[in-house]
Amino acid sequence: MPGLTHYLVVSALLFALGLFAVVTRRNSVAILMGVELMLNAANINLVAFNKYVAPGAMQGQIFALIVITLAACEAAVGLALVLAAYRTLETVYVDEINLMKW
Amino acid sequence: MDWIRDILRAVVGTIIIFSAVAFIAVMFGVLLERKVSAWMQSRLGPKHVGPQGLLQTVADTIKLLQKENIVPTRADPIIFASAVIIVPLAALLDYVVIPFGTTRSGPLIFRDLNIGVLYFAATSSLVVIGILMAGWGSNNKYALLGGLRSAAQMVTYEIPIGLVLVTVALMAGSLSTVTIVNGQARLWYIVAQPVAFLVFLIAATAEVNRAPFDLVEAESELVAGYFSEYSGMRFALFQLGEYGEMFALAAMAVTLFLGGWHGPVLPPVLWFVIKLYALIFVFMWVRWTYPRIRIDQMLNFSWKVLIPVSVLNLIVTAFFVVMAHR
Amino acid sequence: MSGEAIVFYLLAAVTLASGVIVVTSENIVHSAAALVPSFLGVTGLYILLNAEFVAGIQVLIYAGAITVLILFAIMLTEGGTGFGTRQRNEQAAVGAAVAAAMAVLLIVIATRTGWTAGSGTLPLYTPGVIGQSFLRQNILVFEGTSVVLLISLMGAILIARRED
Numbered sequence: 127m128p129g130l131t132h133y134l135v136v137s138a139l140l141f142a143l144g145l146f147a148v149v150t151r152r153n154s155v156a157i158l159m160g161v162e163l164m165l166n167a168a169n170i171n172l173v174a175f176n177k178y179v180a181p182g183a184m185q186g187q188i189f190a191l192i193v194i195t196l197a198a199c200e201a202a203v204g205l206a207l208v209l210a211a212y213r214t215l216e217t218v219y220v221d222e223i224n225l226m227k228w
Numbered sequence: 229m230d231w232i233r234d235i236l237r238a239v240v241g242t243i244i245i246f247s248a249v250a251f252i253a254v255m256f257g258v259l260l261e262r263k264v265s266a267w268m269q270s271r272l273g274p275k276h277v278g279p280q281g282l283l284q285t286v287a288d289t290i291k292l293l294q295k296e297n298i299v300p301t302r303a304d305p306i307i308f309a310s311a312v313i314i315v316p317l318a319a320l321l322d323y324v325v326i327p328f329g330t331t332r333s334g335p336l337i338f339r340d341l342n343i344g345v346l347y348f349a350a351t352s353s354l355v356v357i358g359i360l361m362a363g364w365g366s367n368n369k370y371a372l373l374g375g376l377r378s379a380a381q382m383v384t385y386e387i388p389i390g391l392v393l394v395t396v397a398l399m400a401g402s403l404s405t406v407t408i409v410n411g412q413a414r415l416w417y418i419v420a421q422p423v424a425f426l427v428f429l430i431a432a433t434a435e436v437n438r439a440p441f442d443l444v445e446a447e448s449e450l451v452a453g454y455f456s457e458y459s460g461m462r463f464a465l466f467q468l469g470e471y472g473e474m475f476a477l478a479a480m481a482v483t484l485f486l487g488g489w490h491g492p493v494l495p496p497v498l499w500f501v502i503k504l505y506a507l508i509f510v511f512m513w514v515r516w517t518y519p520r521i522r523i524d525q526m527l528n529f530s531w532k533v534l535i536p537v538s539v540l541n542l543i544v545t546a547f548f549v550v551m552a553h554r
Numbered sequence: 555m556s557g558e559a560i561v562f563y564l565l566a567a568v569t570l571a572s573g574v575i576v577v578t579s580e581n582i583v584h585s586a587a588a589l590v591p592s593f594l595g596v597t598g599l600y601i602l603l604n605a606e607f608v609a610g611i612q613v614l615i616y617a618g619a620i621t622v623l624i625l626f627a628i629m630l631t632e633g634g635t636g637f638g639t640r641q642r643n644e645q646a647a648v649g650a651a652v653a654a655a656m657a658v659l660l661i662v663i664a665t666r667t668g669w670t671a672g673s674g675t676l677p678l679y680t681p682g683v684i685g686q687s688f689l690r691q692n693i694l695v696f697e698g699t700s701v702v703l704l705i706s707l708m709g710a711i712l713i714a715r716r717e718d
Contacts, residue, residue: 128562133599134664136566140573142657147577149649150642155627156585159576162620166596169608177603179669184684187605188692191684194608194615195699199706201620205627206714212631213716221643231557307587314590342680346610353618357590360625364583376629383622403681 133174141167152219154208158201165197241338245323253475254468255285257508264512295460300367303457307365312462314358315469321351322476325405329489329497335406336497344405345393348480349386352435355473356382359454362466366457374453377523378437378444384530385434385441391538392428395421395545396484409488418485421545425485427538432477433514434526436470440518441526478507562602569595580641586624593617607681 140163147160169190176186212218259274259282266273274281299308325344327337341347356379363375397403399420400411411417418425434441437453444453455466482488482503489496521529572592579585593616600609688696 127556128559128602130669131665132562132566133603135661136569136599138657138660138664139570141660142653143570143573143577145656146649146653149652150646151577152641152643153582155624155631156577156582156641159585159589159624162589162616163573163576163592166593166616169612170596170599173600173603173605173608177605178671184687185692187608188684188687188695190605190608191611192695192699194611196702198615198620199703201623202710203706203713205623206710208627209630209714218631231560234557304581304583307583310587341606343606343610346607346614346681350610350613350618353614356618356622357587357625360622360629361587364625364629372629376626379622379626383619386618401682 130174130178133170137167137170137174140164140170152221154211154218154220155205157220158204158208161204162197162201165193169193245338246320249320249323249472249475250468254471255289257471257475258285258288258467260505260508261512261515264509265516268513268516289464292464293461297460297462298457300457303367304365307361308457311358311362311365312458312465314361315355316465316472317469318351318354318358319469319472319476321354322348322473323479326476326479326483327406327409327488329495329500335409337406340404340406342402342404345397345403345408348405348476349390349393352389352473352477353383353386355469358469362458363454366454368457371454371456374444374456378454381437381441381444381523381526382435384527385431385534388427388431388530388534388538389435391535391542392424392431393484395424395538395542398542398545398549405483409483409490412487413490416485416487416490421485421541423537423541424545425481427534427541428481428485429510431530431534432474432481433511434530435477436474438474438511439515440521443520443523443526474511475504475508478511479504481507558602561598565595565598565602568592569599582628582641583625586621586628589621589624590617593621604679606679607684 144160144163144165144167147163148157151157151160172186172190172193176184176190180186208218211223215223217223262284263273263281274284277283277287299305324338325341325347327335327340329336359382360375360379363372363378366372396408396417399417400408402408408417433439437444455463458466479500482500486503486507489500491499491502494502569592572588572590572595575588576585576592579588593612597609597612597617600606600612
């Protein structure tokens with residue numbers, strides 16, 4: 127029977143994968159994908175704690191719903207920034223965007 | 229070990245749904261489309277294969293099965309192949325929450341989820357990923373443009389569908405489809421929510437890329453849109469996905485607005501099928517009557533007309549529901 | 555080995571394997587396509603945790619909308635055509651070490667703490683209960699989130715608009 131620690135281990139591994147993507151990838155869209163993986167890992171943690179440690183109320187799931195909504199907002203604004211940057215700077219690779227003024 | 233029994237039940241149910249959709253919905257649907265369009269254009273349609281042309285789709289399927297599977301040279305093989313699987317899969321997953329009638333032991337539904345309507349909206353939105361991957365994986369400018377336009381159109385028209393689903397769920401008090409159908413035992417929701425029904429029909433026509441919203445697969449402009457490069461059985465699977473999605477949306481409209489399986493004398497499943505095919509006939513009637521709408525007119529119509537109308541409808545419905553509870 | 559454990563290991567394997575493809579693939583369209591099984595695996599984990607509404611919202615928003623958004627951004631920028639461009643920067647080894655250290659730290663904390671099992675059972679789970687709780691105890695965060703959604707919608711449109 128999978129217990130709380132199983133879910134926490136899965137979430138920790140997913141978080142580490144997302145962190146690796148954010149730190150090492152060059153394409154800014156790939157960095158945003160890593161951020162989404164990290165947010166998913168945090169959500170798994172929240173819902174698992176709600177079921178196993180504090181099942182009296184639904185606060186964990188409510189929190190997870192709010193995090194999903196805010197992740198959608200952040201992905202929208204982040205990708206709009208990537209598109210706007212591509213239009214002027216003509217690149218999406220973050221190690222080539224190193225001038226303050228074009 | 230009753231999980232083995234559950235898995236076997238799920239596999240058998242999947243085979244039943246796939247066969248039922250493939251044969252009843254798609255085969256009869258394609259034939260019905262050709263016959264209906266022929267009668268509206270004062271001609272006769274397919275008549276030679278089988279009695280009155282009923283086996284025409286069988287002949288078409290056999291023809292498509294024996295055609296060569298062409299993959300373009302510089303197309304991405306993984307994405308090209310997985311797009312073919314995602315589109316019909318998402319269309320077939322919709323059928324899990326549609327109640328087809330009642331039997332002695334309860335409603336004839338694959339699984340009565342308590343988030344039924346939300347599940348339907350979620351699986352309808354998975355089709356867009358398959359379309360984008362089909363457009364990208366073909367390594368073809370026309371396919372890419374068609375795929376992007378189609379994805380933009382489907383994402384835009386999902387919002388009025390979602391708002392209408394929420395409005396009907398508000399009136400019934402639950403997201404479960406069986407509860408919504410049971411709530412229409414005395415009064416069908418089409419009488420209480422005519423605006424929502426109209427919005428749902430228009431948005432459903434746009435969601436499955438049918439005329440008058442079929443710019444993305446207009447033969448005269450974009451070759452065949454996002455599935456230009458697909459041949460043989462893969463083309464047949466895309467058609468299965470498109471017709472399957474249309475039938476699923478019509479079945480959901482019957483469940484939400486036309487009372488599901490309620491009817492006086494005939495068995496419930498028969499009433500459901502009658503109402504379903506009546507709505508399919510309306511879809512086909514609209515297709516062969518109206519001209520095609522331009523993509524910017526189409527997107528403006530959704531953002532500036534359908535979404536404000538459905539939000540206003542939701543607010544008014546919520547007001548009346550709260551007043552009725554007091 | 556109960557059925558639930560088999561399903562859990564299967565879903566965890568799907569999620570983590572797709573996650574590995576997302577972070578290490580050289581072709582960014584493959585990375586974006588591998589996000590979908592990852593999100594669907596997380597949906598399965600939510601259903602195992604008796605959170606069906608959150609699972610439905612996860613499919614609707616993550617797999618249905620955010621993945622489409624990411625694919626659009628890839629196709630409208632040069633990401634998909636830069637085939638020969640390397641995708642990892644020069645700190646790959648240090649980054650891998652940091653990520654592995656973070657994973658080890660979190661796993662050690664998770665397994666060594668004695669989590670006290672909570673008392674009580676989950677409330678009878680319908681979307682109505684979640685809606686009620688949004689409008690009673692959590693109404694402030696609900697209204698705040700709707701304001702953030704409105705602002706981010708306007709912001710995204712303004713930023714990405716073509717200047718002509």
